[in-house]
Amino acid sequence: MKKLTKVLVLTVLALGIGFGANAQGQKIGYVDSQAIIDMMPEGAKIQQDLQAYYTELQSELQAMATEYQTKMRDYEANSATMSNILRQSKEKEIIDLQGRIQEFQANAENDLAAKQEELSKPMLDKIKAAIDAVVKAKGLAYVFEKTVILSIGDGAIDVTSDVKAKLGL
Secondary structure, three states: OHHHHHHHHHHHHHHHHHHOOOOOOOEEEEEOHHHHHHHOHHHHHHHHHHHHHHHHHHHHHHHHHHHHHHHHHHHHHHHHHOOHHHHHHHHHHHHHHHHHHHHHHHHHHHHHHHHHHHHHHHHHHHHHHHHHHHHHHHOEEEEEEHHHOOOOOOOOEEOHHHHHHHOOO
């Protein structure tokens, strides 16, 4: 997260240096997109859907863990009386199940992130369209995300309320 913040800050600084000489006379705005997201009804629905998906993943993982524990208890209780072939078969089952659990855990985080992106995209596209409309209406040259700006001067325009109004919030 710190690396991402540094990259964003460096990008903003690089942009500032690049257009600094041309920025005089140009209107620059900033927006607090998180404040907008927090107010949107879609945001709460997205969080609810993500929580349901997370719960589904957790439930599947718990079922796999329970199956693993059951197989281990059965193996430990009966391994002394099992034939070599049956013991090897049970050991393979347990090892395979361990592998599936590890693979599931590794993929679950990526799946959750992909689900968040999938659910958020329409809302973020809507916010972007509203920002674009405000930029055009106000004649702004640039609009930056408030959370990545190091310093906001007197000439910068906060367009957050305008974007909220455009979205009907």
